[in-house]
Amino acid sequence: MSTLEIKDLHVSVETKEGPKPILRGVDLTINSGETHAIMGPNGSGKSTLAYSIAGHPKYDITSGEVYLDGENVLEMSVDERARAGLFLAMQYPVEVPGVSVANFLRTAKTAIDGQAPALRHWVKEVNGAMDNLRMDKSFAERSVNEGFSGGEKKRHEILQLELLKPKIAILDETDSGLDVDALRVVSEGVNRAKETTGAGFLLITHYTRILRYIKPDFVHVFVNGRVAEEGGPELAERLEAEGYDRFLSAATA
Ligand code: ADP
Ligand code: MG
Numbered sequence: 001m002s003t004l005e006i007k008d009l010h011v012s013v014e015t016k017e018g019p020k021p022i023l024r025g026v027d028l029t030i031n032s033g034e035t036h037a038i039m040g041p042n043g044s045g046k047s048t049l050a051y052s053i054a055g056h057p058k059y060d061i062t063s064g065e066v067y068l069d070g071e072n073v074l075e076m077s078v079d080e081r082a083r084a085g086l087f088l089a090m091q092y093p094v095e096v097p098g099v100s101v102a103n104f105l106r107t108a109k110t111a112i113d114g115q116a117p118a119l120r121h122w123v124k125e126v127n128g129a130m131d132n133l134r135m136d137k138s139f140a141e142r143s144v145n146e147g148f149s150g151g152e153k154k155r156h157e158i159l160q161l162e163l164l165k166p167k168i169a170i171l172d173e174t175d176s177g178l179d180v181d182a183l184r185v186v187s188e189g190v191n192r193a194k195e196t197t198g199a200g201f202l203l204i205t206h207y208t209r210i211l212r213y214i215k216p217d218f219v220h221v222f223v224n225g226r227v228a229e230e231g232g233p234e235l236a237e238r239l240e241a242e243g244y245d246r247f248l249s250a251a252t253a
């Protein structure tokens with residue numbers, strides 16, 4: 001059983017005009033086995049939250065705390081965060097020319113486990129996970145993210161998720177740019193990872209579409225750098241019907 005605790009997190013981003021406050025006191029607790037959806041309008045700070053937890057240098061934590069099983073995440077290097085069991089797709093470089101998907105996955109697995117996986121078993125596991133995601137075997141030989149389509153990037157993300165078996169996974173806009181078939185395959189991958197790893201999930205999304213395939217236990221509406229409302233899956237349905245207007249007018253009032 002693992003817990004990610006975000007406490008009163010305030011974050012500023014570096015801009016040319018100086019630091020700009022984006023997150024204004026975020027409180028969130030995610031336990032193993034739970035799926036949380038963060039939904040909110042564009043520019044509300046959802047990606048900032050993900051980048052901050054990932055340890056992106058551009059995001060300055062001005063106050064607040066983040067703990068994974070009582071360990072201070074904000075004091076960890078990006079690598080240490082991954083080893084501690086946090087999965088944040090955006091912590092990986094956008095393109096890694098010359099490094100194949102197969103080598104990348106094996107290196108990541110070795111770094112996280114502290115030892116190389118047994119080869120036979122590992123090859124089986126990779127092939128199985130790729131089959132599940134309906135990925136062609138030749139994909140493993142391609143350079144990481146080089147010329148990947150939107151759908152391939154997302155599948156690669158879920159492939160990592162299935163193989164690296166994190167404790168807590170944060171997926172930012174995993175649904176964006178996917179057609180319905182790819183959305184289904186990617187969602188099935190997340191649901192499989194939920195079952196096989198028992199991880200806790202934070203799904204960040206603008207649209208309610210993916211929540212038809214991945215059922216959240218909790219929905220948090222994110223507006224203007226903080227959680228404006230929380231509820232169960234019914235809140236996502238309400239957002240689908242009503243949009244974010246109600247929250248936006250409340251935030252500026
Ligand atoms: P969301 O993911 O909800 O669309 P973001 O976290 O991407 O929101 O952005 C929140 C706000 O912070 C926006 O106003 C955006 O312009 C600003 N912002 C985020 N990252 C940067 C950055 N690197 N430089 C300047 N402004 C940024
Ligand atoms: Mg955005």
Ligand code: MG
Nearest residue numbers: 046047048173
């Ligand atoms: Mg975003």
